[in-house]
Amino acid sequence: MTLKKSSINQTVDKEKFVKEVVSVYPNKVAKKRLKHMVVKSDCESPEIEANVRTIPGIITQRGCCYAGCKGVVIGPIGDMVHIVHGPIGCSYYAWNTRRNMFRSREDGQNYLNYCFSTDMQDSDVIFGGEKKLRQAIQEAYDIFKPKAISVHATCPVGLIGDDIQAVARDMTQKTGTLVIAFNCEGYKGVSQSGGHHIANNKLFEQVVGKDDSKHVEEKFVVNILGEYNIGGDAWEIERVFAKCGIRILSTFSGDGSIDEMRRSHQANLNLVMCHRSINYMAEMMETAFGIPWIKVNFIGVRGMSKSLRKVAKYFDDPELDRKVEEVIAEEESQAEQLISVHRDRLKGKTAMLFVGGSRAHHYQELFGDLGMETTVAGFEFAHRDDYEGRHIIPTLKPDADSRNIEELKVEPDKTRFRPRISPQRMEELTSEQLLGAYEGMIPDMNQGAMIIDDVSHLELEELILSFKPDIVCSGIKDKYIIEKFGVPSKQLHNYDYSGPYAGFRGAVNFAEDVDMMINNPAWKLIHAPWDVEPTLRAETVA
Amino acid sequence: MKAQAQHYVSTTNSCKLCKPLGACLAFRGIEGSVPFLHGSQGCATYMRRYIISHFREPMDIASSSLGEKSAIYGGGPNLKLGLRNLMIKYRPRLVGVATTCLTETIGDDTPRYVREFKEEFSELIDNCESPELVTVSTPSYCGAHMEGFHAAVNSVIDQLANDYDKTDSLNIFPGFVSPEDTRYLKEVLSDFGLTSTILPDISETLDAPALEHYEKLTSGGTRIEDIRTMGGARASIEWGRSITDSPSPAKTLMDKFGVAMQCVGLPMGLRETDTFFQVLESLSGMATPQKHSLERGRLVDAYIDGHKYVFAKKAVIYGEEDLVIGLTSFLAEIGVKPVLVATGTSGKRLRKSIEEVCSGILDKPPLVKADVDFYGIAADAHKLSPDLLIGNSKGYRLSKELGVPLIRIGFPIHDRFGGHRLLSIGYRGAQNLFDIIVNTIIETKQESSDIGYGYI
Ligand code: SF4
Ligand code: SF4
Numbered sequence: 001m002t003l004k005k006s007s008i009n010q011t012v013d014k015e016k017f018v019k020e021v022v023s024v025y026p027n028k029v030a031k032k033r034l035k036h037m038v039v040k041s042d043c044e045s046p047e048i049e050a051n052v053r054t055i056p057g058i059i060t061q062r063g064c065c066y067a068g069c070k071g072v073v074i075g076p077i078g079d080m081v082h083i084v085h086g087p088i089g090c091s092y093y094a095w096n097t098r099r100n101m102f103r104s105r106e107d108g109q110n111y112l113n114y115c116f117s118t119d120m121q122d123s124d125v126i127f128g129g130e131k132k133l134r135q136a137i138q139e140a141y142d143i144f145k146p147k148a149i150s151v152h153a154t155c156p157v158g159l160i161g162d163d164i165q166a167v168a169r170d171m172t173q174k175t176g177t178l179v180i181a182f183n184c185e186g187y188k189g190v191s192q193s194g195g196h197h198i199a200n201n202k203l204f205e206q207v208v209g210k211d212d213s214k215h216v217e218e219k220f221v222v223n224i225l226g227e228y229n230i231g232g233d234a235w236e237i238e239r240v241f242a243k244c245g246i247r248i249l250s251t252f253s254g255d256g257s258i259d260e261m262r263r264s265h266q267a268n269l270n271l272v273m274c275h276r277s278i279n280y281m282a283e284m285m286e287t288a289f290g291i292p293w294i295k296v297n298f299i300g301v302r303g304m305s306k307s308l309r310k311v312a313k314y315f316d317d318p319e320l321d322r323k324v325e326e327v328i329a330e331e332e333s334q335a336e337q338l339i340s341v342h343r344d345r346l347k348g349k350t351a352m353l354f355v356g357g358s359r360a361h362h363y364q365e366l367f368g369d370l371g372m373e374t375t376v377a378g379f380e381f382a383h384r385d386d387y388e389g390r391h392i393i394p395t396l397k398p399d400a401d402s403r404n405i406e407e408l409k410v411e412p413d414k415t416r417f418r419p420r421i422s423p424q425r426m427e428e429l430t431s432e433q434l435l436g437a438y439e440g441m442i443p444d445m446n447q448g449a450m451i452i453d454d455v456s457h458l459e460l461e462e463l464i465l466s467f468k469p470d471i472v473c474s475g476i477k478d479k480y481i482i483e484k485f486g487v488p489s490k491q492l493h494n495y496d497y498s499g500p501y502a503g504f505r506g507a508v509n510f511a512e513d514v515d516m517m518i519n520n521p522a523w524k525l526i527h528a529p530w531d532v533e534p535t536l537r538a539e540t541v542a
Numbered sequence: 543m544k545a546q547a548q549h550y551v552s553t554t555n556s557c558k559l560c561k562p563l564g565a566c567l568a569f570r571g572i573e574g575s576v577p578f579l580h581g582s583q584g585c586a587t588y589m590r591r592y593i594i595s596h597f598r599e600p601m602d603i604a605s606s607s608l609g610e611k612s613a614i615y616g617g618g619p620n621l622k623l624g625l626r627n628l629m630i631k632y633r634p635r636l637v638g639v640a641t642t643c644l645t646e647t648i649g650d651d652t653p654r655y656v657r658e659f660k661e662e663f664s665e666l667i668d669n670c671e672s673p674e675l676v677t678v679s680t681p682s683y684c685g686a687h688m689e690g691f692h693a694a695v696n697s698v699i700d701q702l703a704n705d706y707d708k709t710d711s712l713n714i715f716p717g718f719v720s721p722e723d724t725r726y727l728k729e730v731l732s733d734f735g736l737t738s739t740i741l742p743d744i745s746e747t748l749d750a751p752a753l754e755h756y757e758k759l760t761s762g763g764t765r766i767e768d769i770r771t772m773g774g775a776r777a778s779i780e781w782g783r784s785i786t787d788s789p790s791p792a793k794t795l796m797d798k799f800g801v802a803m804q805c806v807g808l809p810m811g812l813r814e815t816d817t818f819f820q821v822l823e824s825l826s827g828m829a830t831p832q833k834h835s836l837e838r839g840r841l842v843d844a845y846i847d848g849h850k851y852v853f854a855k856k857a858v859i860y861g862e863e864d865l866v867i868g869l870t871s872f873l874a875e876i877g878v879k880p881v882l883v884a885t886g887t888s889g890k891r892l893r894k895s896i897e898e899v900c901s902g903i904l905d906k907p908p909l910v911k912a913d914v915d916f917y918g919i920a921a922d923a924h925k926l927s928p929d930l931l932i933g934n935s936k937g938y939r940l941s942k943e944l945g946v947p948l949i950r951i952g953f954p955i956h957d958r959f960g961g962h963r964l965l966s967i968g969y970r971g972a973q974n975l976f977d978i979i980v981n982t983i984i985e986t987k988q989e990s991s992d993i994g995y996g997y998i
Contacts, residue, residue, distance in 0.1 A: 026630055054583060056607045056624030058631070064584020087643045087682035088553065089560025093588035113939055119553040122684045125647055136552035155582055155644040156683070159613060186584040187613045187644060404610055457602060458631055461756070477590050481600040485756050526752045 012466050014039045014450055021462045029055050036378075036453040040445045048442075050453045051383040053190045053401065059457040061354065061380045061477055064186030068195025068381070070094055070152040072277055073203070074182065076228055077256040078102030079109040081146040083116040085133050085164060086154030090186070091117035099494045100228045100254050101235075109146060116140060120156060129162050134171060141175045148178040148207075148258045158185035180206050190401050191381035191454075193276065193357065197405045200280035203252075203261065204408065208281075209289060209416055211262035220246040220315055223267045225282055225293070226274030226358070229254025231499020236506050237298050243327050245320065246311065252278055265289045265413075268420050269314055271296045271307070275438050276357030276382050286436070287410045290419045292426065295438040298502045300365035301335050310434060316425075331504040339369065342511040345519055347371035349470035352463060354455045354478070355492045357382040361441035363473060363492060366501070370511055375467050377441065378452035387451065389440040457481065468530050470518055486528035488517040555916035557860055557936065558886030559953075560682035563589045564690030565640035566603050567718060569676075571742020572698065573763035574635030576604055576628060580621050580652055581642030583607040595956040597721075597748045600760070604628045604637075608644060617645055618655045625659055629670045632758060635766055636674040638694060646681035653677045674766060676701050686887045687953075688862050691718050692785055695741060698769060699791040705773035705799040712738040712825060713778035713801065715791050717808065717864055718953070721749035722965040730968060733833060734826040739768040739775070741791070749962055773799040779821060782864040783807045783895040807899065808864045809967050810975075811872025812841060814899070818968075837969040844973060845876055848980045851998075853877040855983060858923050860884040860933040861952035863892055863912075869932055869951070870908070871899035872972060878979070880908040881926040884919050888912055916940060930982070935961075947982045951975075 018037050022030040035049035054060045063071070066084075071094045075082055079102075084091035095115035104110040118136045120129050133151065140149055149171075153164050168181035180202050184195045222241075227234050234254045241248055250256070250264035265285065270293040272282050282293035294314060296307035305328045312324040349372045353360040357379050364374045379386060385393050421429070429435045442451055450467075452459060460478060463469075464485050472482045475493045482489035490496060490513070498513050500506040566577035566589055579586045586605035593601045606612075606620040625637060641652050656675050660667060667673070678697040680690045695715060716727060724745035731738045746762025772778075778792035778801050785805070792803040809818040815838075819830050830838075855878050859866045863885045870880045883896055889912030900907045909922065920940050923931070931941045934952040941948035955961025965971045984998050 024631060026627060029627060053609060054607050055627060056620045057578075057604050057627030059602050059604055060583060060607070061587070062583055063587040064582050067584055067588070083552070087560060088556050088558060088686065089563065089585065089588070089643075089682050091553075092556050092559055093592055095555070097591065115555050117553045117556060118551075119556065120643075120683045122681070125643075125681075125683050132551055139550050139552045155584075155613070155642070156647040159644070159647045185613075186582040187608055187610050190609070400611070401609065461758070475591075476594050477587065477601075480594060480598055484600065484750070484752065486752075527754060529756060 014448070017462070017466050021459055024458065029058070033456075033459075038451050040442060040447055040449045040451065045388050045440075045442050048384060048387050048451060048453055050379070050387060051190060051193060051381070051402070052399070054454060060454060061475060062191040062454060064192065065188040065195040065198070066090060066152060066154050066184045066186045067094065068192030068277070069182050069184035069199040070150075070195070071098060072192060072228070073196055073199035073253055074150050074152070076100035076102065076253040077258055077261070078112045079105065079107070079146070080148045080150055080258050081111050081114070081116060081140045081144055082150045082152065083118065083133075083136055083140060084152050084154060085118045085129060085136075085157050085162070086120055087156065088117055088119045090154040091115055098228070099230045099497070099499070101232055102229070102255050105257055105259070111144065111146065125156055125160055128160060129157065130164075130167055133162065133164065133167050137167070137171045137179055138175070141171075141177055146177065148180065151179060151181040153181070153183050153185050155186045158183065158187075178206065188404055193381045193383065194401070194405045196277040197280055200278060200284070201406060201408050204281060204284045204410075207258065207261050208285065209262070209265035209413060211259070212416075214263060216249065216263070216266040218247050219268065219317075220320060221249050221267045222246060222269045222271050222311065223250045223252065223264045223291075224248055225252045225270050225272045226276075226278035227251055227254050227298070228274070230493070231495045231497075231501065233298070233500040233502035233506060236500045236503035240304070240308070240327065240331065240503050244308065244324050252281060265291070265416055267291055269294065269311065271311065272438075273298060274356075274358040276379070276386050279438075284408060284410045288413045288417065290412070290417050292420060292429075292435045294434060297362045297365055299362040299506070300369045301332055301339070301504055301507045302369060303362065303365040304503050304507070305332060313434060314429065335504040335508050338508045339511045342515040343369075343371045345515055346511075348373075349518060350375045350467070351471045351473060352467060352469045353377040353473045353492070354380065354452070354460065355473060355475060356380055357386055359492045360473075361386070361444065364441075364444060366507055366510055369507060370514065372470075373446065374449060375469060376450040376452060376463055377445065378455050379441070380454060382453070385438070385440060387440050387442050387453070389443065390436075390438050461485075465529055468528065471514060486523060486526040486531070488520070488523065490514065490517060550917070553915045555936070556886060557884065557915050557919065558686035559592070560589075560687060561680040561685050561690035561693075562640040562642055562682065563592065564687035564692075564718070565638065565678050565680045565694035566601075567593065567687075567744070568691045568694035568698075568742045569636070569638030569640070570601065570747050571744040571763050572636050572638070572769070573761070573765050574673075574759050575763065576602055576632055576634040576637055576759070578604040578606070578624065578628065578637050578639045579642055580606045580617060580639055580650065581608055581644040582613075585642045585644075592954060596954040597962045599748050599750060601748070613644060613648060616648065617650050618658070621652070621655050622659045622662065625656075625675070626663060626666060629666065629673060633670055634673050634759060635671075636676060638698070639675065639677045640680045640690070640694065641678070642680070643682050646679065646683075652679070674702060688718065688864070688887065692788070692790060695791045696789055696794055698741065699772060699794050700798075702766070702769050703773040703795060703799070704770055707771055708774045709771055709776070710737060711768075711771070711775045712736055713772050713775045713792070713795065714738050714740045715778065715780040716740060717782045717785075718862065719781075719808075719967060720962050720964050721745040722963045723967045723971065726965055726968055726970060730822070730834065733831045734822050734828060736822065736826050739764060739772055741769060741772070773801065775801055777802040777804065777825060779803070779818075780805045781808050783867050783898070784863040784889070784891050807871065807895070808868035810868030811875050811972050812838070812845075812969070813875060814868060814871050815968050815972065834969060837973065841969045841973050841976070844976055848976060849877050851980045851983050854879055855929040856881045856926065857930040857932055858882045858884070858919065858926065858928045860919055860931075860937060863887060863889050865952050867892070867895045867899060870896055872975065873932075874900050874903045876976060876979075878930070879904070881928055882909045882911065882919070882922050884911040884914045884922075886914065930979070947986050949978060949982055
């Protein structure tokens with residue numbers, strides 16, 4: 001390769017690149033897309049457009065509201081039956097396509113590998129599908145006797161006017177099993193994001209805080225929110241926490257159990273992993289039960305250590321501090337031993353990340369551990385606060401799409417609200433940005449890095465040509481496009497069926513996998529465009 | 543799955559995919575085409591990810607990305623905007639617009655929108671070298687992926703083919719076969735000296751080589767010029783016993799332009815392939831070229847050499863209707879006993895076709911189940927205690943439960959490598975399948991025995 005990679009950020013004229021990349025669009029589209037691309041500079045954090053409608057005909061990575069609700073937040077709860085109300089495809093496509101894992105608890109209930117659908121036919125579309133839905137719920141109940149059943153509406157359901165909430169209420173009464181209905185029709189909102197919010201709302205209203213039967217005695221008890229246990233991530237986090245003597249009461253929702261979620265209001269701290277998909281829950285639980293939350297990042301060796309220290313700081317207990325430091329020292333040195341060989345081969349290489357609503361941020365930390373630099377990053381369905389930090393939330397104006405998603409009015413729970421720490425300490429930790437804070441992705445990026453929201457297929461191609469990354473992290477939809485360019489692509493939704501990547505051991509797995517990808521001899525047989533074409537698409541400055 | 547055989551209203555672990563997915567696959571087999579789904583963007587995203595997990599190739603599907611407002615007031619403006627953006631950026635030669643459940647439910651008149659688009663944007667369309675715009679109606683609440691596949695091919699024919707020129711060419715409608723199958727088919731046709739148009743042709747578009755220069759739209763696929771002339775062809779050959787009663791591209795060409803048609807079963811195994819080769823012999827006026835008759839001979843030889851391994855083994859077969867018919871025909875003739883043949887769709891001709899392909903070989907045809915899901919298949923399979931499962935990756939859990947091997951064929955195959963390169967048609971495909979089956983049985987025997995046979 002002709003260019004020195006570590007200086008790539010200085011060599012691509014980004015202003016020019018942006019102009020060129022949007023120039024292929026019709027004018028109006030170009031204007032819109034421009035606002036989704038910014039360069040990190042010395043001055044203040046730039047403003048980026050996000051969470052707005054995708055332009056039709058532009059091939060996007062984004063999915064729908066239903067995907068965010070059923071696919072992301074609710075689906076991973078393994079001891080519930082999830083019924084998709086709609087035609088067959090929507091349910092089929094969300095059947096084990098995400099690699100969230102689940103281990104049965106003592107009761108042995110595990111429905112993760114099932115795909116339940118009402119498989120609507122034309123007569124249901126014409127005459128209404130409520131009857132079929134009722135029957136489907138009854139059948140699921142009769143066959144499996146699950147602890148709870150969820151119902152997810154797909155596009156046609158909202159349009160034909162099926163009242164799935166009424167059906168859920170009736171069937172809850174009739175079966176004595178909780179049936180929760182989610183009006184997450186795919187056309188709602190602009191992406192998966194609306195579905196996350198809908199899922200958070202219903203879980204909060206109907207599940208969280210509903211079981212006081214088992215009193216939780218311990219002090220160091222946390223919930224992890226927004227961790228989906230892809231490839232077993234949650235289990236690695238659990239291992240480390242257990243070693244530190246911290247109990248994880250409930251995980252939302254990877255390896256999630258409905259029973260544990262019902263008791264989750266008894267935790268003393270919430271740890272938010274994926275801010276985008278679950279911050280609503282963190283906020284609502286704080287208001288209702290008095291549980292503060294901390295934003296964490298368990299990806300990367302240093303990320304993991306930093307997060308553990310945040311937790312220790314919150315609990316303010318010398319014994320816990322000592323334990324946490326001991327665990328960090330031991331785990332870091334073990335991980336470092338295994339990672340260093342890979343770092344030698346990966347140092348100075350560059351990565352681009354286009355994933356989800358938090359991973360594009362989280363994995364920068366891990367690439368940092370490997371000595372690699374992130375040159376361009378962007379989310380698929382994040383909001384501005386995930387880029388710029390929560391301080392901008394008050395300035396966000398609701399638009400027609402966001403207004404469609406209900407914002408719950410939450411009050412402190414009369415019997416269950418309990419302040420976890422003194423008001424002074426609360427204030428102190430809040431002002432230190434430990435509690436209730438997320439600064440977003442942009443502040444953590446290097447000067448000169450580019451940020452692109454909701455990247456389109458075409459932009460991705462141009463980015464590869466101009467920035468010449470050594471690896472691009474994305475999802476399955478882009479993977480083979482990227483690899484046709486001769487550039488390895490790591491899927492960060494399903495980890496290319498590897499993992500776990502979280503925590504200390506996860507970081508080692510990731511280092512191995514990335515090294516194997518980038519340094520695989522097969523790449524020598526195919527050439528990246530800049531190896532065969534000396535003329536670059538976006539010009540470089542000397 | 544401790545299932546009982548009982549009829550349920552709900553579907554548990556479906557054995558079919560949705561209709562527009564099939565349409566997208568078919569459109570992708572046309573040169574320079576981009577499938578376009580008129581609906582919310584979720585459908586396009588989901589289908590892309592599914593198709594990609596099977597083919598491990600890029601698969602672009604555009605969407606009109608309808609939101610709540612368009613769901614209420616109609617999706618015309620979004621559709622037009624989407625087509626415009628797509629054309630400017632991708633310069634496709636054809637855009638295949640398929641509807642989704644959303645746009646069908648709200649009653650969008652998609653063909654009208656497209657007509658309006660052509661009028662309103664005629665200049666743009668000219669500037670983009672006049673790509674073809676084909677529409678197909680694909681609500682998933684009536685019909686599944688194979689119906690969508692056939693409907694898309696039929697729409698392409700209906701909207702593009704003419705008979706201005708009479709040609710000597712043949713039309714071949716293979717249905718949904720693998721890229722490798724398609725490559726084999728081309729070889730056979732050329733060995734017979736026949737010129738032909740195969741629609742669709744995914745041999746390159748969904749199994750593209752690594753190139754020095756990245757192509758935005760993969761090359762290959764049926765040429766649009768060739769599709770236009772299909773109305774003037776000598777004859778059409780259509781594969782699949784299941785489509786005889788429904789509208790089909792070959793029938794459309796016969797009705798509109800009087801093109802003679804021959805419908806043969808998916809050529810799997812010796813007998814169905816013989817039938818297909820006989821058709822080619824009569825159309826080409828020549829005997830089967832020696833290369834292929836030798837392949838046939840070797841296949842028969844293999845059947846004989848391998849019969850002791852496969853004879854009387856019981857198989858459960860599931861998947862697309864034509865595929866399971868072809869497989870049943872093949873398995874019956876090699877001595878495997880199909881005990882259950884299942885498909886997720888209504889399968890109107892399934893039972894009859896299964897009886898036809900088994901007649902003269904099996905004393906009684908296997909249990910045939912249409913409109914069934916994996917819950918139902920599992921219920922029957924547990925009772926039938928098969929030695930083998932044959933079908934797509936979705937049967938993996940069942941195979942694990944039963945402790946019997948799964949031979950992967952069909953769509954989707956996402957837990958094995960190279961599923962899209964599987965050759966299963968013709969004499970060569972039968973040979974390939976036969977070897978796979980025999981070896982799977984041998985392997986199972988070897989693994990499960992403590993003696994450790996070195997020769998089997
Ligand atoms: S709405 Fe219809 S077209 Fe879209 S994914 Fe669902 S079944 Fe398929
Ligand atoms: S129909 Fe709606 S809910 Fe189903 S996949 Fe498509 S956009 Fe999502």
